[in-house]
Structures are given as structure tokens and as C-alpha cells.
Amino acid sequence: MFLYLLMFLIFNKVIINISNVLFINNFIF
Known part of the structure; x- marks a missing residue:
């Protein structure tokens, strides 16, 4: 359970x- x-x-x-990396890349480009 703990491992899960x-x-x-x-x-x-x-x-x-x-998600943050993709959002930043979309914002920059």
C-alpha cells in the first residue's frame, strides 16, 4: 500500500x- x-x-x-515544461515551451514558442 505504501509503495503504491x-x-x-x-x-x-x-x-x-x-506539464510545466510543455506549458513553458508553448508560451515561449
């Missing part, structure tokens, strides 16, 4: 980082 929660949090962090 940890993976879920890491996955959310990665998705947020990717």
Missing part, C-alpha cells in the same frame, strides 16, 4: 513537471 502511494506521488510529480 509512493509510486502515485512520484507519478504525479513527473506529470506536473512534464
